[in-house]
Amino acid sequence: MDRTIVGTRFDAGAQYIDGALRKGTSGDTYDVTSPADGSLVQRVDLASTADVDVAVAAAKRAFPEWSGATPAFRSEALTRLAAILAERAEDFARVESAQTGKPIKLTTEFDVPGTVDNTAFFAGAARNLEGKATGEWSGSHTSSIRREAIGVVGSIAPWNYPLQMAAWKILPAIAAGNTIVLKPAELTPLTSLMFAQACTDAGIPDGVVNVITGKGRSVGEYLIGHPDVSMVSFTGSTGVGTRVGEVAVQTVKRTHLELGGKAPFVVFDDADLEAAINGAAAGSLINTGQDCTAATRAYVQRPLFEAFVAGAAEIFDSIRLGDPFNPQTDLGPLVSERQRDSVAGFVERARGYGATVAAGGFAPEKGHDGTDLTQGAYYRPTLVTDVAQDAEIVQQELFGPVLVVLPFDTDDEGIELANDTPYGLAASAWTTNTFRALRATREIQAGCVWVNDHIPIISEMPHGGYKASGYGKDMSQYSLDEYTQVKHVMQDITAIARKDWHRTIFGDR
Numbered sequence: 001m002d003r004t005i006v007g008t009r010f011d012a013g014a015q016y017i018d019g020a021l022r023k024g025t026s027g028d029t030y031d032v033t034s035p036a037d038g039s040l041v042q043r044v045d046l047a048s049t050a051d052v053d054v055a056v057a058a059a060k061r062a063f064p065e066w067s068g069a070t071p072a073f074r075s076e077a078l079t080r081l082a083a084i085l086a087e088r089a090e091d092f093a094r095v096e097s098a099q100t101g102k103p104i105k106l107t108t109e110f111d112v113p114g115t116v117d118n119t120a121f122f123a124g125a126a127r128n129l130e131g132k133a134t135g136e137w138s139g140s141h142t143s144s145i146r147r148e149a150i151g152v153v154g155s156i157a158p159w160n161y162p163l164q165m166a167a168w169k170i171l172p173a174i175a176a177g178n179t180i181v182l183k184p185a186e187l188t189p190l191t192s193l194m195f196a197q198a199c200t201d202a203g204i205p206d207g208v209v210n211v212i213t214g215k216g217r218s219v220g221e222y223l224i225g226h227p228d229v230s231m232v233s234f235t236g237s238t239g240v241g242t243r244v245g246e247v248a249v250q251t252v253k254r255t256h257l258e259l260g261g262k263a264p265f266v267v268f269d270d271a272d273l274e275a276a277i278n279g280a281a282a283g284s285l286i287n288t289g290q291d292c293t294a295a296t297r298a299y300v301q302r303p304l305f306e307a308f309v310a311g312a313a314e315i316f317d318s319i320r321l322g323d324p325f326n327p328q329t330d331l332g333p334l335v336s337e338r339q340r341d342s343v344a345g346f347v348e349r350a351r352g353y354g355a356t357v358a359a360g361g362f363a364p365e366k367g368h369d370g371t372d373l374t375q376g377a378y379y380r381p382t383l384v385t386d387v388a389q390d391a392e393i394v395q396q397e398l399f400g401p402v403l404v405v406l407p408f409d410t411d412d413e414g415i416e417l418a419n420d421t422p423y424g425l426a427a428s429a430w431t432t433n434t435f436r437a438l439r440a441t442r443e444i445q446a447g448c449v450w451v452n453d454h455i456p457i458i459s460e461m462p463h464g465g466y467k468a469s470g471y472g473k474d475m476s477q478y479s480l481d482e483y484t485q486v487k488h489v490m491q492d493i494t495a496i497a498r499k500d501w502h503r504t505i506f507g508d509r
Contacts, residue, residue: 018062036377042190065205078119085195089113115163115195120459129176151179152229293426302409319381323371337377343401344379355387356386
């Protein structure tokens with residue numbers, strides 16, 4: 001991996017506070033390495049809790065001016081930010097690929113343009129705070145709704161989409177007038193820091209966007225519990241999200257939790273089989289399966305089951321693993337060897353219980369381009385059949401390039417199986433029958449249900465889950481609303497000193 005991708009840009013430090021990079025004061029460092037070959041991308045200094053205090057104080061100081069700015073002012077700043085991100089798109093894509101191992105075609109065609117589009121969307125949404133129409137609902141008062149910024153937001157973003165998740169946290173928060181302290185995963189902090197610098201370059205005032213690079217168990221938990229943080233937003237596993245909620249509730253903070261997923265992919269017997277097979281491969285393998293909405297459980301009605309498995313296995317076997325910077329590479333490594341070993345462990349335990357591995361199921365040695373993959377965290381796309389519904393590989397979030405395929409007989413059974421995990425983030429239904437599609441979208445318990453596709457997201461529509469997948473929405477107007485607090489203003493219009501309702505407290509009519 002070419003070390004010059006990052007260069008010396010973070011030599012001033014890996015904390016972005018009050019409009020500038022600075023060194024963390026914990027005395028500890030962390031090596032951000034390429035999961036493709038283990039090479040050093042950047043050694044970063046880690047924050048201490050004292051650094052969190054400084055960042056939160058900066059955000060608190062910036063809040064009155066930023067929240068008091070006109071929506072047009074904030075919108076114009078975000079419009080400039082979108083333009084800057086677009087100008088720097090190639091740089092962002094290369095750094096994102098370096099720190100995560102994502103194929104360059106994914107960061108170039110998905111991560112970066114998606115972030116630019118999100119930014120442009122929230123530039124417009126900043127001028128569109130919605131509420132109930134002003135009116136005389138009581139007959140003697142005029143009532144109106146104000147949507148006001150909440151304060152300092154403490155956000156924790158995951159490692160699977162570092163740039164996009166940073167944007168999903170920062171953009172609605174600041175569009176609504178809040179200020180923010182973001183803690184990215186220490187594995188992948190670099191594009192979050194670059195995004196914060198771009199905010200400054202766009203004219204967003206110092207202190208509005210701050211980034212703290214540190215460990216979750218120390219600075220992350222401290223940020224969540226900080227008395228000057230008014231709202232917490234977290235994306236990550238359900239287990240860690242539970243802990244976030246426990247800490248946040250002690251100071252009665254608003255919480256926004258986007259947690260784990262185990263998305264079902266339900267193929268009815270009238271589905272377009274070719275479309276379903278292609279959709280399953282793309283929907284399960286995007287970002288090497290490290291996507292909380294990725295298709296992980298394919299339920300295929302029995303008449304199509306064998307053909308679906310055979311077709312999916314053929315595509316899985318054709319996927320090209322290799323150098324992330326080769327434009328022909330389809331799939332990169334997992335984010336770390338630890339994550340690769342975790343995924344492999346799920347597959348090996350399933351094998352031990354009699355599962356059939358129809359494709360993949362091993363760490364490859366060579367890539368499609370001859371690249372030596374033994375120093376990276378690579379794992380072949382894996383298709384698993386012959387497992388029980390209650391198996392861990394079906395029930396637990398795996399976060400890797402693995403799709404389990406199970407048969408079902410009746411429509412009732414297919415929907416019941418789709419709902420039979422604790423999660424409810426995303427799902428898809430594959431059918432050419434309108435009534436089947438409507439039933440699936442109505443009865444599958446998930447925050448997003450696609451029909452005849454799986455994965456596409458758009459800035460105008462919300463992303464968030466049901467059940468153990470958490471609550472709160474990213475993207476869309478719904479997300480912007482969640483970063484505001486609603487105030488009812490009620491003004492008397494009668495000028496009557498002694499009102500009729502006073503008799504309930506004193507006097508007679």
